[in-house]
Amino acid sequence: MNQRKSAVILGAQWGDEGKGKIVDVLSEKFSVVARYAGGHNAGHTVIIKGKKFVLQLIPCGVLRPECKGVIGNGVVLDPMAFLSEVKKLKDAGLTVDGQLFISNRAQVILPYHRMIELAAENAPGRTKIGTTSRGIGPAYEDKMHRSGLRVVDLLNSALLRTHIENACHEKNTIAHALFGTEPLDPKTMYEEYSRAAEQIAPFVTDTAVMLNHAIDNGEKVMFEGAQGALLDIDHGTYPFVTSSSSTAGGAVTGTGVGPTRIGTVIGVTKAYVTRVGEGPFPTEIHDSTSDLLRARGQEYGAVTGRPRRCGWLDLPLLRYSNMINGTEWLVVTKMDVMDECAEIPVCTGYKINGKVTDVIPADMPGYNAIEPIYTKLKGWNSSTEGITEFDKLPQLAQDYLKFIEQESGAKIGMVSTGPDRDQTMTLPAFEEALQA
Structure with missing residues (x-):
């Protein structure tokens, strides 16, 4: 059986790679x-013929009528956010019923998760992680504590009532004692979420069975990452990370599809690097070039609107990401944003406490001690926007891409030269691999 029909696609750095x-x-x-x-x-964010769609929970595949979307067991589901997103898609004329599925084993976010996160993030003396305060971290905490609520339990009315009553008693007590937070009402919460459960029920199934059957039947399955590899709870820039496994390995544990059934890994990197929130960023730009990239690249969070920090491409970081994910193919996005750069520094190594290395450190003191070693490449100073053939790119833009490919250890398969679906080039070898 040709297992190369399935692929993981993920962000190579800290998310927002496109x-x-x-x-x-x-x-x-x-x-x-x-x-x-x-x-x-x-x-x-997906832009189709100028129309913008911002998806948060729902996989991007649902924007195509012939493609099914699955929310796997590794996701934490906010029922209200999900239903709001479904409504927006339906209002836009898209078909969702019969096309979108939720794992019965996915964990549920409830209002007390948001209460705890918001209070903890703003508590005096706490190191700010820069979370979105949407209850994600506390929901994963409950999952690992084995006290969480799963989607299958959300659909059990009696179990839901008991769970909310017990959880509210515990969380209200903790939040009030630690942060002085006002308590949440379990009765109101139960009524609201039992109504939501009725609306969610038609979407729920055993998605592990569904995905494995799809692969058995020769269908192509794509596993869509969230955030980026360097935000992974184990392999990222801890503690400034997310609460889940955002690397390629998370596709296995987060869907119930075995590792031998995944054919390839596709990493997405910008032609430069961005980061939202707190945490180390060795190649961050601290002059007006950062403002230029931010303005040209519209570098503001799709969900939060927060301005993104901008920096030069970091090859040690990209090589590490490619290694831990087993990345075979790279997609380079936002080439056109670099069109006005006369010179483009690329970090090719680090100096840490006087020693040259290309191995990224595991600890914050190590990250804080990094001095990037740059190779300066000439900018192409001409427009690449909308170009869809590699040979039609300016020669210096081609050289930049070849340099990334040579230094990163992964093959470049696609290049994005603008935000619209059509402003994309696919290189022949990648096209061939996808058809295999």
Whole structure:
């Protein structure tokens, strides 16, 4: 059986690499797109013929009528956010019923998760992580504490009532004692979420069975990452990370599809790097060039609107990401944003406490001690916007891409030269691999 029909697609750094658009473009070649981690803190923006869609929980595949969307067991589901997103898609004339599925094993976010996160993030003396305060982290905490509520339990009215009563008693007591927070009413919460459960029920199934059957039947399945590899709870820039496994390994645990059934891993990187929120960023730009990239690239969070920090491409970071994910193919986005840069520094190594290395450190003191070693490349100073053939790119833009490919250890398969679905080039070798 040709297992190369399935692929993981994920962000190579700290998220916001443009995965939404790339998943949308590639979903034309896949029957199913499955989200495997994160929650509604992951904003995926897709622009189709000038019309903008911002998806948070729902996989981008649903924007194509022939593609099914799956929310896997590794995702934490906010029922209200999900229903709101479904309504927006229906209002836009898209078909969702019979096309979108939720794992019965996914964990549920409830209002007390948001209460705890918001209070903790703003508590005096606490190191700010820069979360979206949507309850994602506390929901994963409850999952690991084995005290969470799963979607299958959400649909059990008696169990839901008992769970909410017990959880509210515990969380209200903790939040009030630690942060002085006003208590939440379990009765109101139960009524609201039992109504939501009725609306969610038609979408719920055993998605592990569904995905494995799809692969058995020769269908192509894409596993869609959220956030980015360097926000992974184990392999990222801890503690400034997300609460789930956002690397390729998370696709296995977050969907119930075994590792031998995944054919390839596609990493998405911008032609530069951005980061939202707190945390280390070795190649961050601290002059007006950052403002230029932010303005040209519209670098503001799709969900939060927060301005993104901008920096030069960091090859040690990209090589590490490619290694831990087993990345075979790279997609480079936002090439056109660099069109006005006369010179483009690329970080090719680090100096840490006087020693040259290309291995990224595990600890914050190590990150804080990094001095990036830059190779300066000439900018192409001409427009690449909308170019869809590699040979038609300016020679210096081609050289930049070849340099990334040579230094990163992964092959470049696609290049994005603008925000719209059509402003994308697919290189022949990648096209061939997708058809295999």
